[in-house]
Amino acid sequence: MFHVGGARSALYNWATARQQGGVFVLRIEDTDAARNKPEWTDGIISALAAIGIHEGDPSFEGPYFQSANAGIHRAASEKLYAAGRAYYCDCTREQTAERTGSAQTGYDGFCRERGLEYAEGRAMRFRTPDEGATVVVDLIRGEPAFPNSAIEDFVIARGDGSPVFLLANVVDDLEQGVTEVIRGEEHLSNTPKQQLLWEALGATPPVWAHLPVIVNEKRQKLSKRRDKVALEDYLAEGYLPEAMVNYLMLLGWGPKDDVEIRPYAELEQLFSISEVNAASAFFDVAKLRSFNGEYIRALTVDAFVAACAPFLAADRAPWAAEDFDAAAFAELAPLAQSRIAVLGEIVEQVDFLFLPQPVEHEQSWAKAMKDKDGALALLRTAREKLTALADWKAEPLKAELEAVAAEHGLKLGKAQAPIRVAVTGRTVGLPLFESIEVLGRERTLARLDAAAERLAAA
Numbered sequence: 001m002f003h004v005g006g007a008r009s010a011l012y013n014w015a016t017a018r019q020q021g022g023v024f025v026l027r028i029e030d031t032d033a034a035r036n037k038p039e040w041t042d043g044i045i046s047a048l049a050a051i052g053i054h055e056g057d058p059s060f061e062g063p064y065f066q067s068a069n070a071g072i073h074r075a076a077s078e079k080l081y082a083a084g085r086a087y088y089c090d091c092t093r094e095q096t097a098e099r100t101g102s103a104q105t106g107y108d109g110f111c112r113e114r115g116l117e118y119a120e121g122r123a124m125r126f127r128t129p130d131e132g133a134t135v136v137v138d139l140i141r142g143e144p145a146f147p148n149s150a151i152e153d154f155v156i157a158r159g160d161g162s163p164v165f166l167l168a169n170v171v172d173d174l175e176q177g178v179t180e181v182i183r184g185e186e187h188l189s190n191t192p193k194q195q196l197l198w199e200a201l202g203a204t205p206p207v208w209a210h211l212p213v214i215v216n217e218k219r220q221k222l223s224k225r226r227d228k229v230a231l232e233d234y235l236a237e238g239y240l241p242e243a244m245v246n247y248l249m250l251l252g253w254g255p256k257d258d259v260e261i262r263p264y265a266e267l268e269q270l271f272s273i274s275e276v277n278a279a280s281a282f283f284d285v286a287k288l289r290s291f292n293g294e295y296i297r298a299l300t301v302d303a304f305v306a307a308c309a310p311f312l313a314a315d316r317a318p319w320a321a322e323d324f325d326a327a328a329f330a331e332l333a334p335l336a337q338s339r340i341a342v343l344g345e346i347v348e349q350v351d352f353l354f355l356p357q358p359v360e361h362e363q364s365w366a367k368a369m370k371d372k373d374g375a376l377a378l379l380r381t382a383r384e385k386l387t388a389l390a391d392w393k394a395e396p397l398k399a400e401l402e403a404v405a406a407e408h409g410l411k412l413g414k415a416q417a418p419i420r421v422a423v424t425g426r427t428v429g430l431p432l433f434e435s436i437e438v439l440g441r442e443r444t445l446a447r448l449d450a451a452a453e454r455l456a457a458a
Contacts, residue, residue, distance in 0.1 A: 001230035002047035004283065005214045005222060007186060010053055012211065013182045015249075015271040018059045018231045026062030031070075031168060047231050050241050051248075052264060058219070064176065066168055073163040076171045076201060077124055077156055085200045086156060089125050090114040092245055105261040106152040115127055118144025124157035126197065126373040134192040139209040139274045141185075154193055166190060170197040182273060208271050212252045215280045220282055238311060241286065244293040246289045261294050276368055291342035294384040304337045305330055306347045317347055317351040328353050331438050335430045349430055353439060358425030358447060368421040369455060375418040377410055378453040383448040392441050394433040422451030 004016070010024075016221045017024040026048070030036040045063065054060060080086040089111035097103040099110065116122060129148040138143050156167040163171070173181065188210045198205040222229050230420075234244060242264070249259055249267045253276045299307065310331065314321035329350060336349045352358045369375045382404050389400055398412075405415030421430050423444055431437065436444050 001224070002044055003222075003224065003229050003233055004231055004234070004248065005229070007047065007051055007213055007231045007243045007244070008214065008251050009049065009183055010048060011245060011248055011271060012209075012253075012271070012276070014053050014059070014428070015182075016180060016182060016273050018268060019271070022179070023059055023061040024053060025178060026060070027064045027066060027170070027172060027176070028062075029066045029165065031066050031162070031165070036067075043232070043313065050231070050235060051245050052241070062174070063399070067171055069168070069172055069175065070162070073168045073171050074157075074161060074173060077161075077163050077167060078125065080156070080197075080200055081124060083200070084127070085408045086124050086126050087114075088118055088122040088155075089115060089153075089155075090119075090122045097164060107154075111151050112153065118161070121159040121214070123159050125153040126156050128153050128193075128196065131449045134195055136188075136191050136195060136208055138188075138191075138206060139277050140212075140276050140441050141188070141210055144188075149191060151196075153414075156197070162376070166193055167197060170201070172193050173206060174198070174201065174203050180207045180209070180273075182209045182211065185213055193199060202411075208278070211276060212278055212281050214251055214283050216283060219280065219282070227283075230412075232287075237293050239344070240295045240307070240347065243288070243292040246295070247291045252276045259372075268349070289341040296343070296436060297338060298407075299337070301330075301337065305333050307343055308333070308336075308379060309348050311344055317354070318351060324353065325357070328438050331445060332430055333436065335434060337431065352424040352426075352435070358421075358423065358451070360422075360428075361425050362427065364421050364427040368417040368427055372455055372458060374408070376452055378404065378410075378418050379422060379448050379452045380405060381453070383445060383452065386441070386448070387445060394437045397433045397436055418451070419448070423447050 014024050016022075026045075028036075028041050028044070030041075055062075065301065073270055081088075089107075091107070091110055093103070095172060096107055096110070097105075098107075100108050112127065113124070118124075121175065128151045131148060133145040133147050134151070136146070138144065154166065155164055157163045172178075184361070191208055191210070195205045216222055216227050220226070224230070228234070231244065237239065245264050246261060246267065249264070249271065253271065255262070255267070255270045256262065265268065287382065296304065296307075308329075310316065312324060314324070316325070331355070336346055340349060382401060385400050385404055389396060401419065402412050405412045408415065415426060416432055420429065421427060423432070423439065424435060
């Protein structure tokens with residue numbers, strides 16, 4: 001699944017590339033066979049397309065597959081070895097820990113001067129400079145310096161000769177002309193090692209920008225094991241792609257005029273990677289819901305109806321396909337549009353229309369029918385008055401029920417509760433009188449009867 005943090009990183013890369021007339025490079029780093037499946041690649045491509053990053057745009061390049069570059073990865077490691085910038089090592093972790101007295105100390109350079117040649121099982125390590133520091137020029141974090149003495153001689157090729165991620169990533173960037181690398185801050189610790197590799201291969205390192213980590217409400221890094229982090233999950237719930245893009249763009253950056261809700265085209269023009277804040281960014285689901293609600297309300301009614309369609313289809317909705325009435329939904333759609341923040345919520349707003357009976361929501365029933373005798377009398381009076389109503393429209397329905405309320409010494413709001421629960425199953429929902437109008441006389445009266453019978457039998 002595509003992590004929202006990855007989506008944020010992709011959008012920042014996309015905006016930067018398009019601003020500069022460059023290209024966004026999608027590379028699938030698939031050298032780890034256990035973590036590589038075609039459907040996962042397809043998922044990445046479709047998730048990117050959902051947020052507007054796709055191969056139909058001239059600013060998009062790829063996907064490239066790292067595994068296709070195995071030859072140039074190996075050639076680069078051999079070049080470093082020939083130049084004396086790398087050496088072979090046959091030490092195990094246990095041997096290193098025994099020499100240093102700690103499993104956490106790291107490699108001690110034991111094989112640096114042993115002059116070992118390639119043999120099966122021997123890893124290749126990069127010879128890190130003993131003195132000085134590697135300064136990383138980062139557009140977000142300034143110029144952090146990493147003492148070379150604190151960087152161990154790290155592995156660049158495994159015992160079978162296959163290069164590890166650090167080297168493969170550098171070689172691919174070099175071969176593909178990557179000039180800017182914008183990625184999550186968890187990669188910052190890798191950057192001095194990669195920068196040393198760039199320089200050892202005789203190339204100028206790219207411009208770096210390490211984005212702030214995204215955290216939950218407890219200020220913990222978003223984790224797929226604990227938090228909802230998949231972009232696909234949010235889209236499946238009914239968050240609009242445009243709203244997701246807008247919100248993700250603001251996780252660490254914001255326009256100087258503080259106008260947050262705006263189309264991506266404007267955000268792209270205003271965005272500056274150097275203005276991204278280095279502090280952690282809070283993924284506020286409540287704020288995302290608010291954004292999404294704004295985008296939903298901005299849709300035309302026809303667009304809203306179309307956007308709701310997947311959630312109303314029989315394979316996802318609780319009613320049978322033959323019970324769904326598109327015309328009835330269209331009548332209430334404008335009212336629902338102003339009341340939901342996520343498209344998936346549409347089902348609870350309109351299920352009373354398409355289910356044979358309203359849902360049984362015990363909490364709503366108990367609240368509305370607390371005064372059993374009063375509720376029963378009210379339902380029976382409402383049933384009697386509505387039976388004789390000639391014009392089954394919202395306004396006459398309201399007038400009739402106002403009269404019912406007055407007859408029972410109640411305000412309309414108080415009188416509505418038992419009727420709403422009897423008809424829709426819930427204490428909250430769409431405007432009652434418009435709902436009853438669309439539900440129709442026969443079904444409304446039948447539900448009033450059923451609720452009265454239930455109360456009488458209690």
